[in-house]
Amino acid sequence: MSEKFDVAIVGAGPSGLTAAYFLAKKGLEVVVLEKGGELGSKNMYGGRIYTHVLNRYFPEYTREAPVERWVRKEQLYFMTKNSAVKLEFFADDAFLKESFTAYLTKFVQWLGKKAEEAGVLIATGVRVDSLILEDNTVKGVIAGDDKLYADYTIIAEGANTLLLDNLNLKPMTKPEEVALGVKEVFRLDEERINERFGVNSEEGVAGLLVGFPSLGSIGGGFLYTMKNEITLGVVIRLDEPVKKKIKMYEVVEDFRMHPLIKKLLRDSYMIEYSAHFVLERGKLPDKYLYGDGYLVVGAAAGFELNTGLVVRGVDLAIESGKQAADTIIEAHEKGKQDKQTLASYISRLKNSFIYRELEAFKKAPRFLSNERLYNQYPEVVNEFLKEILTVNGTPRRLYSTFRKAMRNKVSLLDLIRDGLGAVRSL
Numbered sequence: 392m393s394e395k396f397d398v399a400i401v402g403a404g405p406s407g408l409t410a411a412y413f414l415a416k417k418g419l420e421v422v423v424l425e426k427g428g429e430l431g432s433k434n435m436y437g438g439r440i441y442t443h444v445l446n447r448y449f450p451e452y453t454r455e456a457p458v459e460r461w462v463r464k465e466q467l468y469f470m471t472k473n474s475a476v477k478l479e480f481f482a483d484d485a486f487l488k489e490s491f492t493a494y495l496t497k498f499v500q501w502l503g504k505k506a507e508e509a510g511v512l513i514a515t516g517v518r519v520d521s522l523i524l525e526d527n528t529v530k531g532v533i534a535g536d537d538k539l540y541a542d543y544t545i546i547a548e549g550a551n552t553l554l555l556d557n558l559n560l561k562p563m564t565k566p567e568e569v570a571l572g573v574k575e576v577f578r579l580d581e582e583r584i585n586e587r588f589g590v591n592s593e594e595g596v597a598g599l600l601v602g603f604p605s606l607g608s609i610g611g612g613f614l615y616t617m618k619n620e621i622t623l624g625v626v627i628r629l630d631e632p633v634k635k636k637i638k639m640y641e642v643v644e645d646f647r648m649h650p651l652i653k654k655l656l657r658d659s660y661m662i663e664y665s666a667h668f669v670l671e672r673g674k675l676p677d678k679y680l681y682g683d684g685y686l687v688v689g690a691a692a693g694f695e696l697n698t699g700l701v702v703r704g705v706d707l708a709i710e711s712g713k714q715a716a717d718t719i720i721e722a723h724e725k726g727k728q729d730k731q732t733l734a735s736y737i738s739r740l741k742n743s744f745i746y747r748e749l750e751a752f753k754k755a756p757r758f759l760s761n762e763r764l765y766n767q768y769p770e771v772v773n774e775f776l777k778e779i780l781t782v783n784g785t786p787r788r789l790y791s792t793f794r795k796a797m798r799n800k801v802s803l804l805d806l807i808r809d810g811l812g813a814v815r816s817l
């Protein structure tokens with residue numbers, strides 16, 4: 392293998408590895424540089440992967456990918472300190488293969504193996520410190536004392552965009568544009584998970600938890616069932632713990648000790664604890680997604696979607712990796728690396744679901760910054776149900792009980808304003 396490659400890719404996450412796989416399949420010489428000591432060791436997420444992109448690009452995944460459980464139940468919890476209202480959607484068989492739970496580490500290892508089989512060189516334990524910039528063109532990467540030249544560089548460094556920030560290739564990320572996710576994994580035997588969640592061994596549960604899990608801060612909790620584990624975590628916007636003087640480890644601990652969660656975790660033990668950033672700001676403007684000699688993919692480009700009910704990034708990462716690969720394959724055939732040629736990446740993205748969906752939900756981050764969603768509304772929902780379900784001889788009519796639950800928490804005007812906001816943003 393020569394010192395110079397056709398393509399150098401920074402980061403072996405789903406985006407970088409997908410790009411690498413498709414480039415190598417077309418015969419290009421590709422190197423992926425990953426700072427983690429082992430493939431997958433730095434990749435962390437909540438727990439579920441949507442299958443639509445896999446059906447398109449890796450249909451063999453149903454046989455090969457490390458699926459834990461197929462998501463059969465979707466749950467939404469509104470929680471206060473000692474109560475919870477659960478909304479559950481139980482799906483039929485047709486819905487069953489829309490998403491599955493999996494460990495991102497194992498999924499990345501699976502993708503990495505496919506990329507290596509296609510001819511990609513994956514170098515783990517290598518942190519890229521900077522990019523080679525010559526004549527205003529990116530010509531490869533710098534790792535320690537080593538320079539590695541490439542005709543094209545793909546930046547797939549994930550949400551923590553140190554490389555792009557250090558080179559001023561995008562505006563610095565602001566604290567309110569990022570959230571911190573902390574995840575714990577609890578081992579519990581398969582049978583007990585099945586019993587506790589009312590599923591069989593193939594079926595899984597995906598849960599979103601609002602209110603108490605983030606202690607009323609902008610954020611929320613998540614829960615996924617794996618084969619023999621329950622993963623549980625909290626995501627909170629980065630500026631919130633400082634503003635409200637709360638400590639992340641305490642938030643996670645309180646969440647775990649909530650009476651409802653305690654019951655779900657009974658007899659389990661924690662086997663893993665991890666943390667990672669997730670972007671809340673939406674995608675980067677187009678002009679920061681490509682330049683002379685380089686493209687930006689996946690979470691580094693801001694391709695993550697939080698609609699309040701659905702949190703996604705892996706499917707967008709895979710799609711952007713594929714689009715970046717196609718862009719480079721075309722440019723390589725023309726023998727060009729310039730910005731004008733690589734601009735076709737944007738038109739490809741515009742024709743993909745990434746731009747369609749990010750455009751549709753572009754107002755979501757602003758709407759989801761409304762503290763009432765995490766504070767007052769979960770309390771109102773819980774209080775309302777508690778009241779309306781109480782039978783003690785005092786009549787509780789629907790509307791007056793609802794108004795009582797709202798009193799001193801949400802005004803009618805706020806309710807209308809937030810309702811309209813939801814309609815316009817989500």
Ligand SMILES: Cc1cc2nc3c(=O)[nH]c(=O)nc-3n(C[C@H](O)[C@H](O)[C@H](O)COP(=O)(O)OP(=O)(O)OC[C@H]3O[C@@H](n4cnc5c(N)ncnc54)[C@H](O)[C@@H]3O)c2cc1C
Nearest residue numbers: 402404405406426436437438439519549572689690704705
């Ligand atoms: C708490 C949390 C929950 C989430 N839940 C879900 C979920 O359930 N479903 C879903 O679809 N998405 C979820 N996401 C989002 C999803 O994890 C990301 O969108 C996705 O992993 C992005 O893939 P990527 O390849 O762009 O980046 P990443 O997966 O972050 O990979 C980037 C890689 O680049 C490497 N790297 C970074 N800098 C360098 C460097 N300088 N040199 C060498 N290597 C480098 C990193 O080590 C890493 O391996 C969640 C995210 C978080 C944080």
